[in-house]
Amino acid sequence: MPPSMETAIRSSIFNPEHETLRASVRSFVERELAPHAEAWEQAGDFPDWVFTKLGDAGYLGLAYPEEVGGQGGDYISTLVLKEEMARCGSGGVGMAVAVQTDMATPPILKYGTPEQIDEYLRPAIKGTKIACLGITEPGAGSDVANIQTLAVRDGSDWVINGRKIFITNGVRAHFCTLVARANKPAGHHGFSLFLVPTDTPGWTVTKRLDKLGMHSSDTAEIALDDVRLPAGGLLGVEGEGFAQIMWELQGERLVGVAGSIAGSQRLLEACIQYAKDRHAFGKPIGKNQAISHRLATMATEIEAARRMIYDAAWKFGSGEYPVKEISMAKLYGGIVASRVANEAMQIFGGAAYTMDLPIQRAWRDSRLIRIGGGTDEVMREVISKLMGL
Numbered sequence: 001m002p003p004s005m006e007t008a009i010r011s012s013i014f015n016p017e018h019e020t021l022r023a024s025v026r027s028f029v030e031r032e033l034a035p036h037a038e039a040w041e042q043a044g045d046f047p048d049w050v051f052t053k054l055g056d057a058g059y060l061g062l063a064y065p066e067e068v069g070g071q072g073g074d075y076i077s078t079l080v081l082k083e084e085m086a087r088c089g090s091g092g093v094g095m096a097v098a099v100q101t102d103m104a105t106p107p108i109l110k111y112g113t114p115e116q117i118d119e120y121l122r123p124a125i126k127g128t129k130i131a132c133l134g135i136t137e138p139g140a141g142s143d144v145a146n147i148q149t150l151a152v153r154d155g156s157d158w159v160i161n162g163r164k165i166f167i168t169n170g171v172r173a174h175f176c177t178l179v180a181r182a183n184k185p186a187g188h189h190g191f192s193l194f195l196v197p198t199d200t201p202g203w204t205v206t207k208r209l210d211k212l213g214m215h216s217s218d219t220a221e222i223a224l225d226d227v228r229l230p231a232g233g234l235l236g237v238e239g240e241g242f243a244q245i246m247w248e249l250q251g252e253r254l255v256g257v258a259g260s261i262a263g264s265q266r267l268l269e270a271c272i273q274y275a276k277d278r279h280a281f282g283k284p285i286g287k288n289q290a291i292s293h294r295l296a297t298m299a300t301e302i303e304a305a306r307r308m309i310y311d312a313a314w315k316f317g318s319g320e321y322p323v324k325e326i327s328m329a330k331l332y333g334g335i336v337a338s339r340v341a342n343e344a345m346q347i348f349g350g351a352a353y354t355m356d357l358p359i360q361r362a363w364r365d366s367r368l369i370r371i372g373g374g375t376d377e378v379m380r381e382v383i384s385k386l387m388g389l
């Protein structure tokens with residue numbers, strides 16, 4: 001039998017070790033996480049042991065070097081984790097774990113001191129410290145350069161004041177990788193990154209936000225009032241925080257859309273099965289072109305998005321900085337993920353609209369990718385600038 005198209009594409013970036021890893025992550029997710037997904041969605045939270053169990057299995061440090069407690073794998077191995085987390089059945093769990101592995105901690109490896117690596121990165125890889133990433137503010141989402149949170153030097157300390165919003169893991173996090181304006185006037189060289197322990201006096205979770213989807217993941221509003229950090233709280237080079245966080249966002253966008261498209265693939269498979277099983281007018285609904293062609297379009301778009309993601313991931317993992325490819329993959333993959341969920345809603349009919357089936361959750365969860373980590377419009381802005389416009 002000829003290899004399936006999916007196998008052929010996969011083999012272009014995944015080697016046999018990746019496939020072994022995929023099998024073990026898949027069995028972990030199906031055994032340890034998926035059985036709880038429904039309860040966690042209902043509760044609006046999942047327990048912290050998810051992080052420690054993932055850490056014990058080595059999954060929180062797949063692409064981190066062994067010297068810092070990681071597994072020493074390549075970037076593609078973290079992509080495998082993101083894809084397989086989609087089998088959990090709760091987008092919020094996958095997102096929370098992605099914040100831990102691919103958003104809040106990569107800047108620590110890249111820019112951190114040995115002390116910061118010991119204090120934050122090693123425990124994050126073990127799952128004993130939970131991380132969040134603090135970029136967005138009430139007045140600065142897409143417009144990251146408008147961040148107003150201010151860090152001022154006081155002797156050798158930093159004193160930070162400001163507000164952050166939409167912070168994933170923010171309610172439970174032990175530390176935050178924070179972006180603030182630091183001592184400098186406006187402009188791209190006015191920002192710095194900080195590592196802030198969340199038990200520092202002046203750090204307050206002011207609200208846990210209620211959301212349309214991603215119910216099992218917590219999303220916080222944070223107030224920083226005279227949060228005092230020692231000099232060692234600065235992460236990386238003072239004044240280079242904007243470039244540092246733009247680098248972080250590339251990885252964030254890539255794993256975000258990879259997880260979304262993996263979810264779309266699962267949804268497509270469920271739709272194909274339903275189209276065979278569900279009968280109307282004396283035949284399976286999939287025997288109507290209106291349904292079968294819809295499924296063919298969904299499969300084609302998922303395939304195209306996946307190829308874009310794999311291409312960008314391969315380049316990013318090889319040390320390139322493929323901003324255009326990542327932005328295109330995030331833009332297109334996000335639209336596809338959202339469209340596939342919408343089509344699934346139609347194919348499943350009334351059943352999809354009930355809370356008994358997980359279609360409604362996929363529909364709600366998948367919508368976020370077109371907003372979080374940079375909206376569709378921001379992606380188009382980045383792409384068009386790189387086209388010289």
Ligand SMILES: Cc1cc2nc3c(=O)[nH]c(=O)nc-3n(C[C@H](O)[C@H](O)[C@H](O)COP(=O)(O)OP(=O)(O)OC[C@H]3O[C@@H](n4cnc5c(N)ncnc54)[C@H](O)[C@@H]3O)c2cc1C
Nearest residue numbers: 133134135136141142143166167168371372373374375377
């Ligand atoms: C569930 C969830 C989790 C999140 N997790 C985190 C997190 O962990 N850490 C974090 O820092 N942030 C997080 N975010 C924030 C997220 O990244 C922002 O919501 C996103 O970047 C958009 O910012 P905004 O919501 O302020 O929208 P705005 O920037 O106010 O944009 C509103 C609309 O205007 C459009 N727009 C803005 N500027 C332009 C322009 N120049 N041209 C055309 N259209 C434009 C946008 O595309 C959008 O459609 C999270 C958000 C959500 C909803």
